[in-house]
Amino acid sequence: MENLLFARTLMGISLGFHIVYVAFGIGFPLLLLVSELLALKTGNEQYHRLARSWTRPMTMLFAIGAVSGTILSFELGLLWPRFMGFSGQMIGLPFWLEGFAFFTEAIFIGLYIYGGNRLSRRALLLCTVPITIASAASAIFVISANGWMNSPGGFTPAGLGAADVRPWRALANKAWAHEAIHGALATYVAASFAIAGVYALRLLRKGRGGMSPDRPGPTNFNLSRPGLSLSLAVGGLLVPLMLVTGDYSATWVARQQPAKLAAMEIVPRTTRGAPMVIGGWLDETTGQIRYGLQVPKLLSLLAFHDPDARVLGLDAFPPALRPDANKVHPLFDLMVFSFFVMLAPSVWFWIARWRKKDVFASRPLLASIVIASPFGLVAQEAGWMVTEFGRQPWIAYQVMNVSNGVTPRSVEWVLVLFVLVYAALTAGLLKLLLAPEAKAGAPDEEEKY
Amino acid sequence: MGTPDEMGVLLVGLGLVMYAVSAGADFGGGVWTALASGPRADEQREALFQAIGPVWETNHVWLVYIIVALFTCFPRGFEALSIALIFPLVFSLVGVNFRGAAFVFRHFGRHKGARIPGVEAVFSISSVLTPFFMGMAVSSIAGGRIRVAPSGPALSGQAMPYWGAADWITPFTIVGGLIGLSVCAYLTPIYMAARTAGGLRDDFRRRAIAGALALGFLTAIEVVVARFDAPLFFWRFVRPLPLALAALAAFCGCLTLVLLLRRAYGAARWVADFAVAFTIAGFAAALYPYMIIGQLSLAQAAAGRQAILAVLTTLPIGAALLAPSLFLLYRTFAMNLISGGPGDN
Numbered sequence: 164m165e166n167l168l169f170a171r172t173l174m175g176i177s178l179g180f181h182i183v184y185v186a187f188g189i190g191f192p193l194l195l196l197v198s199e200l201l202a203l204k205t206g207n208e209q210y211h212r213l214a215r216s217w218t219r220p221m222t223m224l225f226a227i228g229a230v231s232g233t234i235l236s237f238e239l240g241l242l243w244p245r246f247m248g249f250s251g252q253m254i255g256l257p258f259w260l261e262g263f264a265f266f267t268e269a270i271f272i273g274l275y276i277y278g279g280n281r282l283s284r285r286a287l288l289l290c291t292v293p294i295t296i297a298s299a300a301s302a303i304f305v306i307s308a309n310g311w312m313n314s315p316g317g318f319t320p321a322g323l324g325a326a327d328v329r330p331w332r333a334l335a336n337k338a339w340a341h342e343a344i345h346g347a348l349a350t351y352v353a354a355s356f357a358i359a360g361v362y363a364l365r366l367l368r369k370g371r372g373g374m375s376p377d378r379p380g381p382t383n384f385n386l387s388r389p390g391l392s393l394s395l396a397v398g399g400l401l402v403p404l405m406l407v408t409g410d411y412s413a414t415w416v417a418r419q420q421p422a423k424l425a426a427m428e429i430v431p432r433t434t435r436g437a438p439m440v441i442g443g444w445l446d447e448t449t450g451q452i453r454y455g456l457q458v459p460k461l462l463s464l465l466a467f468h469d470p471d472a473r474v475l476g477l478d479a480f481p482p483a484l485r486p487d488a489n490k491v492h493p494l495f496d497l498m499v500f501s502f503f504v505m506l507a508p509s510v511w512f513w514i515a516r517w518r519k520k521d522v523f524a525s526r527p528l529l530a531s532i533v534i535a536s537p538f539g540l541v542a543q544e545a546g547w548m549v550t551e552f553g554r555q556p557w558i559a560y561q562v563m564n565v566s567n568g569v570t571p572r573s574v575e576w577v578l579v580l581f582v583l584v585y586a587a588l589t590a591g592l593l594k595l596l597l598a599p600e601a602k603a604g605a606p607d608e609e610e611k612y
Numbered sequence: 613m614g615t616p617d618e619m620g621v622l623l624v625g626l627g628l629v630m631y632a633v634s635a636g637a638d639f640g641g642g643v644w645t646a647l648a649s650g651p652r653a654d655e656q657r658e659a660l661f662q663a664i665g666p667v668w669e670t671n672h673v674w675l676v677y678i679i680v681a682l683f684t685c686f687p688r689g690f691e692a693l694s695i696a697l698i699f700p701l702v703f704s705l706v707g708v709n710f711r712g713a714a715f716v717f718r719h720f721g722r723h724k725g726a727r728i729p730g731v732e733a734v735f736s737i738s739s740v741l742t743p744f745f746m747g748m749a750v751s752s753i754a755g756g757r758i759r760v761a762p763s764g765p766a767l768s769g770q771a772m773p774y775w776g777a778a779d780w781i782t783p784f785t786i787v788g789g790l791i792g793l794s795v796c797a798y799l800t801p802i803y804m805a806a807r808t809a810g811g812l813r814d815d816f817r818r819r820a821i822a823g824a825l826a827l828g829f830l831t832a833i834e835v836v837v838a839r840f841d842a843p844l845f846f847w848r849f850v851r852p853l854p855l856a857l858a859a860l861a862a863f864c865g866c867l868t869l870v871l872l873l874r875r876a877y878g879a880a881r882w883v884a885d886f887a888v889a890f891t892i893a894g895f896a897a898a899l900y901p902y903m904i905i906g907q908l909s910l911a912q913a914a915a916g917r918q919a920i921l922a923v924l925t926t927l928p929i930g931a932a933l934l935a936p937s938l939f940l941l942y943r944t945f946a947m948n949l950i951s952g953g954p955g956d957n
């Protein structure tokens with residue numbers, strides 16, 4: 164049992180690590196596209212400079228995204244060989260297709276980054292189109308594999324294996340649509356808010372009269388304004404969609420994975436007109452909810468669009484098949500809470516701009532953006548944990564148990580080793596991203612301007 | 613040719629060859645960074661770094677391709693290998709990871725004007741260890757020692773004892789690891805000789821000759837070692853097809869030497885790739901129809917027909933998408949790829 168715990172911990176850490184880098188791998192391309200398009204359409208050079216100033220962080224994050232993804236694809240086998248022996252033929256196809264998408268992305272990123280002096284503006288803009296499409300496609304394909312784990316299909320069970328495999332059916336599984344839409348949008352939201360936070364912070368520091376310690380030189384301050392507007396335009400536009408697509412996900416979960424819903428919203432007993440519980444936790448011994456705020460009938464209404472709908476409670480499932488509500492529920496609340504944290508400053512920012520206020524000088528506004536900026540990443544991590552913890556104890560829903568998927572090898576040493584690897588990578592990367600640059604040596608592209 | 617698992621073998625084999633000749637050359641860059649010597653040592657390091665910088669990520673894709681092709685086309689084989697080879701695979705993985713990171717850090721560290729201490733060492737060490745462990749992992753499937761744990765959930769839940777944990781360390785696999793390393797050490801200087809000039813080119817030419825001799829020597833040794841340490845493999849190897857492929861590999865190896873001596877670097881590059889491809893093909897032909905020798909056949913390991921067909925049908929579509937993009941990439945940077953890569957503009 165302990166070994167299973169180590170394997171799950173390592174899988175969770177690795178995915179949690181990967182998703183951070185990948186969010187930028189998907190988010191930056193969209194910003195690049197918008198930025199280069201604006202530069203070409205408006206003739207405002209600042210937008211082109213802005214886009215080029217992202218090449219450095221983008222290549223770094225992209226490379227770490229690729230190596231951490233490689234670790235993941237090995238880990239599928241090293242940690243879950245039994246699962247892969249069974250399901251590789253079903254979930255292999257999306258990973259295979261993702262490979263093409265990733266390759267396309269890598270090629271055009273190479274062109275865009277190294278072609279700065281060699282390609283025309285129009286060609287640079289055209290490069291950002293396949294980068295954007297391919298990176299989103301990567302996410303959408305990988306998520307199909309996760310969708311399959313939530314709604315396995317496209318095969319007929321046969322003993323320990325699968326017969327009559329229909330890989331396209333497995334790819335287009337029932338959970339794919341909602342997870343792909345909500346999950347891909349989440350990466351854009353996460354990346355744009357994180358980037359907006361960096362610019363807001365720079366403007367705040369500048370406002371205090373001091374020089375930004377990380378970016379000497381006047382040009383970079385000028386980029387902070389378009390940088391903030393652009394990232395907050397993309398993030399602010401997409402954040403409301405998180406509610407819409409999240410609601411769509413919830414209705415799907417309610418129908419297909421009632422145990423996950425019961426854990427997500429803490430529904431101890433099957434009820435008609437179930438309340439929505441905010442905060443609080445489940446007292447396992449009494450089966451009561453402690454300290455939660457309860458909004459009557461809201462859960463039934465949201466999940467089934469009927470205030471009196473019956474919602475299955477945890478008691479409808481044998482204890483061994485119940486996900487842990489005290490993990491899933493707080494994480495779900497955290498995701499929804501993050502949504503509001505991000506919504507507020509984006510609404511404020513755009514209303515203030517619309518009323519022609521100087522948004523770049525308003526310290527409370529900038530501060531609120533800085534505070535909101537990590538919450539896209541937070542929500543994204545939390546949301547994935549909801550999905551993954553909520554699926555327990557299944558590795559493939561109602562088909563295979565996690566404990567049947569795990570490796571018979573001891574993996575605690577792998578866990579320790581990779582935690583060290585991740586720590587080293589993160590430390591090195593932070594050092595590079597935050598270190599003062601360009602004291603000497605070859606000039607970076609962005610500094611030529 | 614024709615059954616899906618045979619097509620699957622071709623897919624995985626293609627990945628192995630492509631990974632060996634493209635990423636192999638990148639790893640060799642790390643090896644020769646460590647071994648840089650002489651009055652132009654710094655230039656050598658710089659040239660290696662410049663050459664690999666823009667392409668290593670694209671080359672790296674082949675590793676993921678191999679893994680994905682394996683678990684899609686041979687899920688039971690992937691399962692068995694992941695259990696049996698956890699040690700060498702984890703070690704290679706750590707190497708892959710640090711090498712990629714070292715690239716990023718070295719690139720951006722250099723732009724800061726100061727080299728990050730230790731990064732170059734990390735780059736070199738991981739470039740040596742990774743192909744070594746990969747070579748051990750690949751050769752151990754022919755070594756005849758690793759056992760396939762019974763399939764199914766019977767064993768899961770409780771951890772396997774550490775027995776068998778060292779199955780993969782045998783004389784045969786150690787030489788296999790050295791072969792992995794020498795493939796890299798062989799390819800890189802040939803590529804580099806083709807794209808450098810002057811004294812630097814002579815440096816790489818000498819290193820290429822050394823690499824070619826090392827690879828030829830080690831593969832010959834491996835056959836002898838197999839006779840005693842991996843007899844199952846040896847007797848499968850001394851059949852007409854594997855021998856013919858091995859002979860082709862040896863021929864290409866000798867031809868590279870001749871071409872290097874005559875300073876025909878462009879041709880040497882191609883022939884060197886073929887030497888590596890034939891080496892892998894000879895190994896695979898000896899192994900066939902096994903995936904893990906004496907333990908698991910390809911047919912037992914294979915996925916359902918439909919799964920392999922899906923992969924096969926999407927391959928040309930994906931390739932049709934990728935080919936023009938790659939062409940564009942190479943055309944845009946053609947001039948610079950020859951003279952050292954576009955890394956520094």
Ligand code: HDD
Nearest residue numbers: 342346349352405406409410412413502542543546547550
């Ligand atoms: C920026 C990130 C972000 C934000 C603001 C939200 N989510 Fe989310 N959510 C995710 C990021 C995310 C995610 C990380 O991307 C997940 C994990 C799996 C998936 O499909 O998306 C997710 C999963 C997820 C699931 C589980 C789907 C499943 O297990 O199949 C539900 C029910 C919701 N979300 C609902 C919501 C609601 C009602 C939100 C209200 C505002 C919300 N999410 C905001």
Ligand code: HEM
Nearest residue numbers: 171174175178179182305306308309547551552557558565
């Ligand atoms: C990147 C976002 C993701 C995060 C943060 C994440 C997080 C996690 C966590 C925390 C676990 C451990 C669950 C537990 O111990 O209860 C887990 C398990 C797992 N995840 Fe995910 N996950 C993500 C996406 C995916 C995707 C796209 C796949 C696609 C195949 C996947 C496959 C798995 C597998 C195979 C396991 C192990 C089995 C299990 O615990 O059920 N995950 N993940």
Ligand code: HEM
Nearest residue numbers: 185188189225228229232233235236265301302305673676
């Ligand atoms: C079990 C789960 C996962 C595995 C095995 C995996 C595997 C990989 C691999 C191997 C790469 C590098 C590609 C290459 O070098 O060929 C990669 C990169 C990438 N992955 Fe994942 N991944 C997983 C989860 C996810 C999730 C949940 C997302 C998105 C929501 C995602 C999105 C991406 C993207 C966009 C890239 C491109 C690299 C970048 O832009 O930084 N992956 N992944």
